[in-house]
Amino acid sequence: MRLRGRPFTVPALAVLAGGVVLALPASAPGPPAVGEARRPPPPDIVLVLTDDLSLDLVRTMAEVQRMSRTGASYRHAYVTDARCCPSRASLLTGQYPHQTGVRINNSRSAAIPGHLGPVGGWKAFRKFGSTARSVNVRLQRAGYTTGYVGKYLNRYEPELIGRRIPPGWTQWEAVFGTAYDGWDFAMAVDRGRAFGVRRVEAPPKWASNRVKDRAYVGAVIARRALAFIRAHADRRKPYFLVVSTFATHPRLPDDPAYPGLPRFPPAFRDRAGPGTPGNCGAVRCDDLTVDGIAGFRDDVADNVPLRADGRPARQWRTPGRVPSDRRATRVLRTRAQMAQSVDRMLRRIRNAVGPDTYVILTSDHGHHVGQHGLGLGKNAPFRSDVQVPLVVEGPGVVPGGREEVVSLIDLAPTFEALAGLRRARYRSGLSLVPTFTDPTLSRRQFAFSEHVADPGAAGGSRSRTRHVPSHLAVRDRTGLLARFDLDPRWRVRRFGWEYYHYGQVAWEQTNAFGDPSHQDHIAVLKQRLRMFDRCRSVRRDERVPAACRRLTR
Numbered sequence: 012m013r014l015r016g017r018p019f020t021v022p023a024l025a026v027l028a029g030g031v032v033l034a035l036p037a038s039a040p041g042p043p044a045v046g047e048a049r050r051p052p053p054p055d056i057v058l059v060l061t062d063d064l065s066l067d068l069v070r071t072m073a074e075v076q077r078m079s080r081t082g083a084s085y086r087h088a089y090v091t092d093a094r095c096c097p098s099r100a101s102l103l104t105g106q107y108p109h110q111t112g113v114r115i116n117n118s119r120s121a122a123i124p125g126h127l128g129p130v131g132g133w134k135a136f137r138k139f140g141s142t143a144r145s146v147n148v149r150l151q152r153a154g155y156t157t158g159y160v161g162k163y164l165n166r167y168e169p170e171l172i173g174r175r176i177p178p179g180w181t182q183w184e185a186v187f188g189t190a191y192d193g194w195d196f197a198m199a200v201d202r203g204r205a206f207g208v209r210r211v212e213a214p215p216k217w218a219s220n221r222v223k224d225r226a227y228v229g230a231v232i233a234r235r236a237l238a239f240i241r242a243h244a245d246r247r248k249p250y251f252l253v254v255s256t257f258a259t260h261p262r263l264p265d266d267p268a269y270p271g272l273p274r275f276p277p278a279f280r281d282r283a284g285p286g287t288p289g290n291c292g293a294v295r296c297d298d299l300t301v302d303g304i305a306g307f308r309d310d311v312a313d314n315v316p317l318r319a320d321g322r323p324a325r326q327w328r329t330p331g332r333v334p335s336d337r338r339a340t341r342v343l344r345t346r347a348q349m350a351q352s353v354d355r356m357l358r359r360i361r362n363a364v365g366p367d368t369y370v371i372l373t374s375d376h377g378h379h380v381g382q383h384g385l386g387l388g389k390n391a392p393f394r395s396d397v398q399v400p401l402v403v404e405g406p407g408v409v410p411g412g413r414e415e416v417v418s419l420i421d422l423a424p425t426f427e428a429l430a431g432l433r434r435a436r437y438r439s440g441l442s443l444v445p446t447f448t449d450p451t452l453s454r455r456q457f458a459f460s461e462h463v464a465d466p467g468a469a470g471g472s473r474s475r476t477r478h479v480p481s482h483l484a485v486r487d488r489t490g491l492l493a494r495f496d497l498d499p500r501w502r503v504r505r506f507g508w509e510y511y512h513y514g515q516v517a518w519e520q521t522n523a524f525g526d527p528s529h530q531d532h533i534a535v536l537k538q539r540l541r542m543f544d545r546c547r548s549v550r551r552d553e554r555v556p557a558a559c560r561r562l563t564r
Contacts, residue, residue, distance in 0.1 A: 053155075053430050054406060055368040056251045057240070057360060058422070060102070061353055062095065062162060062260040063346075063389065065377035067304065069400050071292040071347040072354040075372060078361065082370075082404030083447060087416040087488060089458040093376040093389045093396035095260075096165040097462075098419065100136050102375070103145040105423030105438035108461055109547045112139030115465040116165040122466050124501055131465070132166030137177075140551055144437060146423040148179030150251045153430050158182040158239045161232045161255030162190070169197070174205040184235050190228040190257050193276040194268035198231070213268040220279035223269070227278045228257050229352035233359060240363045251426065254360070258349040259378070261387075273341070277348035291347040292354060299347055301339050304380055306395070306518040308333055311384035313521045316495055316507025321525045324507030325497045329478040332386035339381045346378070361404070369405030369429060373419060383519060385478065390462060392484035392493045393519045397460050403447065411450040416487060416563070417443060418458050436554040441563070455563040457536075459543050460484045464499065485539045489513050490529070492536035510536070 069075055091101040092108050100106075100113040108114050115123075115131030129135040136142065147157040163185040166172075176183040176199075183201045187208075190196035194213035199206040211231055214222045224230055236254040243250045261274045273282075283289035288296035301307045316324040334342065361370060379385050379395040389396045401417065420440035427434055428442040446452045464481045484493040490512045498505040510526075510533050511519040523529050539562060546559035 051367070052247065053153075053249045055243075055249050055364065056426055056429060057236075057364060057368060057370045058251075058253045059353070059357060059360065059370070059372045060099070060161075060253060060255040061350075061372070061374040062255075062257055063376065063378045064259055064350065064353070064374035064400065065379075065395060066398055066400060067343075067395075068259065068347055068350045071294045071299070072350055072357075073293040074354045074358040074361070075400065075402065076293065078357065078370070078372065078402050078404050081410050082402050083408050083411065083413055083450070085401040085403075085413045085415070085417050085443075087414065087458070088373065088399050088401035088419070089397045089417070089460065089486070090376045090399055090419050091460050092462050093391060093460070094462065095375055096132055096136075098375040099164055100141055102373075102419045102422055103147070104141050105146065105420045105435070105440040106141075106144065107420065107439055107459070107547075108463075110437070110439065110550055110553075111136065111141045111144075112551070113141065113164075114463040117465065118166055120465045122464065122499060122501065130463075133164045133172055134166065136164055142177045142179075144435070144552060145177070145179060146426050147251060147253075149427060149432055149435065150430055151179045151181060153432055154248060155430065156181045156243055156246070156248050156250040158184070158243075158250065158252045159255070160184045160235045160239065160253070161186050162257050163255065169199075169206075169208050174207070176201065176204060176206055182239060186228060186232060186255075186257070188263075191260060192262040192265070192267055193228055193257075193272065193278075194223070194226055196228055216269060224278045224280055227352065229278060229349075229356065232256060233352075233356035236356070237359055237363055240360065244363075244365060249430075251430075254356070256353050256356070258353050259346045273345045275342060275345040275349050277345060278352050281348040281351045283344070283348070289344060289348050290351055291344060292351050294347070296344045296347070299340065299344050301336050301343070301381070304339065304343065304382060305516070306382035306520065307339065308381060309383060309520060314384065314509065314519075315522065316497065316509050317522065317524045318507065324495075324505070327478060327480050327495060327497060327507070328384040329386075332478065333381045333384060334386060342380050342387060346380075367406055369403065369408075371401070371403050371422065373401045373422075374399040375419075388479075390464075390479040392460055392462065392482055392486075392491065394491075395518070397484075403443070405447075408447045409450055413446050413450055413452075414488075415446055415453040416455050416458050418563075437552045439555050439560060441560065456487045457539055457563045458486055459539075459562070460486075461547075464496075466499070483540060483544070485536050485543065487536070490532055490536065491519060492524075492533060492540065494540060 090098045096116045097108040097113045100111040112135045118129045118132045118134040129138050151157045186198040197208050197210050200209045281290040311328050315326050318324050377396045382395050424434040424438050424440045424442040428444040461483050481496040493509045495507045497507045508524045509522045510524040
């Protein structure tokens with residue numbers, strides 16, 4: 012990172028006797044007493060949040076790999092739900108979906124009783140009071156300038172929600188859902204407590220690729236993020252910035268801005284064309300094939316869920332949905348091409364921020380491309396969907412991999428710790444700050460995820476998500492236990508169990524729930540699920556009991 016921005020200070024992490032790591036207070040200190048060292052100001056924080064960025068794309072992103080070498084890379088990072096809005100709500104609040112009230116992307120679902128009110132999207136986030144629990148609110152009160160640029164929450168659209176800016180944001184530049192196509196979209200213009208709407212029109216078809224790419228949503232988000240950083244670099248007040256991309260999410264099934272746009276639309280400079288395979292970053296596009304997709308076209312005959320007594324339950328995977336080798340390869344390459352716009356933006360952000368800045372890169376979830384007998388999509392509890400990249404770079408961060416099992420709900424308490432704040436009582440996550448200086452620290456062994464099926468999701472296309480049932484899952488480094496609800500009726504429960512051991516392969520190959528040799532491990536994971544089930548009665552701003560927080564240890 013370049014030495015620019017506010018004058019360099021000592022790192023914001025203080026290491027005390029016994030190896031305890033503390034974040035120094037965020038309050039602006041007065042003149043130091045005689046003999047007292049001046050406390051450094053709190054650090055700037057930039058969170059780069061990508062969309063659908065699965066781990067198999069990281070090898071194509073040269074800047075992410077450089078950041079991993081100079082920062083902390085968390086090898087066991089998971090989301091609470093492999094779905095956009097529930098995962099993003101969890102990240103912002105440090106809470107599980109049952110606490111935020113955001114269970115699906117849409118406000119309502121035909122499969123969920125209407126009397127429950129909004130159960131997803133922006134409306135549920137607001138109804139459950141999650142706007143007040145979003146970590147930016149506390150950071151702003153602690154003296155931070157807070158900014159948001161890019162994708163926010165599903166169904167946060169000006170025609171649906173009015174023009175008021177969510178609380179706790181100093182600068183608000185949300186980009187709306189029309190941006191999934193890459194071009195011709197609307198975004199918010201901050202006007203104080205309310206926002207206006209600016210339309211970023213797609214250049215005409217005959218315009219040069221260079222002109223078109225300036226209007227590409229990834230390029231627009233990058234420019235606005237860099238403008239925020241430069242505007243606040245020399246101010247004494249620290250800033251917290253969320254930069255949220257639309258890559259590598261597929262476009263919506265409507266008329267594209269330009270003919271021939273692939274389902275995963277990269278910038279024109281990265282697209283394949285006559286005589287060029289396209290730009291897949293650190294890997295040649297020709298070298299990206301289905302051979303690099305772990306579990307692609309795996310036979311699902313040995314993945315049938317089992318009832319608690321060991322009898323076979325209903326197979327929920329839909330036969331014939333796995334894409335052809337050719338289609339899967341095309342998707343893999345266009346997703347890698349999309350990722351290059353994120354990689355370029357990350358390089359510019361790392362060059363623009365000051366040395367007292369923490370830069371964090373992650374994703375709201377992953378994406379499967381023919382693994383596990385599934386088609387294209389997400390929502391499953393498997394590594395392809397719930398495991399995400401998480402890289403942290405900043406003052407005091409010791410380079411190297413981290414083995415602790417972590418979740419994206421840990422980011423909100425991490426930001427609080429960096430700002431010198433105590434963790435809010437309603438957060439379920441745990442600060443990652445102690446792991447910044449100690450790569451060997453491993454306090455937690457388990458991660459949980461929960462998912463509510465929504466047959467009407469994915470822009471009205473029932474076929475894309477109905478094959479992933481509601482489920483509750485727990486995992487550690489060596490295995491995954493998932494309890495699927497195989498009955499789509501809201502008040503009826505018919506469970507099927509799947510257990511996967513990661514001893515021979517690092518993906519979910521064979522359901523070993525009935526294997527006698529794994530019963531001890533299954534019993535441990537089952538006990539964790541039972542305890543987590545009881546903790547799901549904690550909602551909204553209720554204090555999280557210590558016993559519930561200890562479940563991940």
